[in-house]
Amino acid sequence: MNASNIHTFSNTRELSVDLADLTVKLSEESIKSRDRFTVGISGGSLPKLLASDLKNREDIEWDKWHVFFCDERLVPLDHEDSNYSLCKKEFFDHVPIPGDQIYTIDPSLLPQLETAVEKGTEAIEEASLEIVEDYEQKLISVFATVNAVKFPVFDLLLLGVGPDGHTCSLFPDHPLLDLTIGWVAYIGDSPKPPPRRITFTLPVVNHAHNIAFVATGEGKQDVLKEIIENPESRLPAALVHPVTGKLYWFLDDAAAFKLTSLKVTSVI
Numbered sequence: 001m002n003a004s005n006i007h008t009f010s011n012t013r014e015l016s017v018d019l020a021d022l023t024v025k026l027s028e029e030s031i032k033s034r035d036r037f038t039v040g041i042s043g044g045s046l047p048k049l050l051a052s053d054l055k056n057r058e059d060i061e062w063d064k065w066h067v068f069f070c071d072e073r074l075v076p077l078d079h080e081d082s083n084y085s086l087c088k089k090e091f092f093d094h095v096p097i098p099g100d101q102i103y104t105i106d107p108s109l110l111p112q113l114e115t116a117v118e119k120g121t122e123a124i125e126e127a128s129l130e131i132v133e134d135y136e137q138k139l140i141s142v143f144a145t146v147n148a149v150k151f152p153v154f155d156l157l158l159l160g161v162g163p164d165g166h167t168c169s170l171f172p173d174h175p176l177l178d179l180t181i182g183w184v185a186y187i188g189d190s191p192k193p194p195p196r197r198i199t200f201t202l203p204v205v206n207h208a209h210n211i212a213f214v215a216t217g218e219g220k221q222d223v224l225k226e227i228i229e230n231p232e233s234r235l236p237a238a239l240v241h242p243v244t245g246k247l248y249w250f251l252d253d254a255a256a257f258k259l260t261s262l263k264v265t266s267v268i
């Protein structure tokens with residue numbers, strides 16, 4: 001890990017300002033070269049940290065934004081566990097991103113998954129595949145309009161990291177970590193509730209132009225030391241190595257406390 005990609009802040013307010021600076025810069029650059037800005041967002045503390053400063057910025061071409069979810073819990077969109085619902089409350093309700101450019105799971109496919117859970121493995125496979133294929137179609141509609149693409153290449157993926165080292169809904173030692181094809185995967189046994197989710201695969205994450213991890217609080221100290229400073233680590237977040245893109249870490253001092261890497265405070 002190049003230490004210059006690790007940005008630490010004494011408080012989350014400063015972190016949010018720099019994260020907004022990076023997002024605005026990437027939004028401008030992407031719109032200039034590709035006439036759109038494609039972003040993947042995660043749940044947890046990320047939507048609030050992202051939006052707290054960004055939502056007040058002016059001159060952002062929000063109508064050029066296309067937003068996907070790096071992972072989503074398979075619950076209705078107005079459920080308290082929904083990552084969409086969280087992002088809506090913290091972010092979407094405050095900025096004019098066109099609703100049809102915020103790509104959610106199809107909630108009409110959820111009841112058949114619920115029924116399938118009672119029926120058993122084969123039915124679950126079928127129902128979850130429909131949800132996965134629907135979300136992949138949404139990705140295809142944005143990323144594969146001109147030429148077929150092997151993987152979508154996001155302008156920016158915003159990722160959290162759990163105290164166990166998970167990112168997206170890719171959990172330690174889970175078989176989903178071995179996927180080398182496919183854009184979206186179903187997980188029915190997430191160790192973090194709720195158990196049923198969809199997630200971007202590692203190849204999708206690693207093909208992004210830019211990936212920003214955001215982690216705060218002392219509960220992340222040990223796992224960050226393992227992810228950032230142990231090159232042998234097999235934790236999911238440690239498997240994020242952009243193929244050609246850039247990787248950034250945004251940490252508060254509490255989370256970064258055990259890192260011996262150099263600390264810098266400004267992104268641009």
Ligand SMILES: O=C(O)[C@H](O)[C@@H](O)[C@H](O)[C@H](O)COP(=O)(O)O
Pocket residue numbers: 042043044045046071072073083159160161162163166167168169192214215
């Ligand atoms: O769907 C989820 O469960 C979340 O997206 C999850 O993966 C989150 O990003 C991490 O657990 C970090 O969460 P915090 O930033 O709140 O620690």
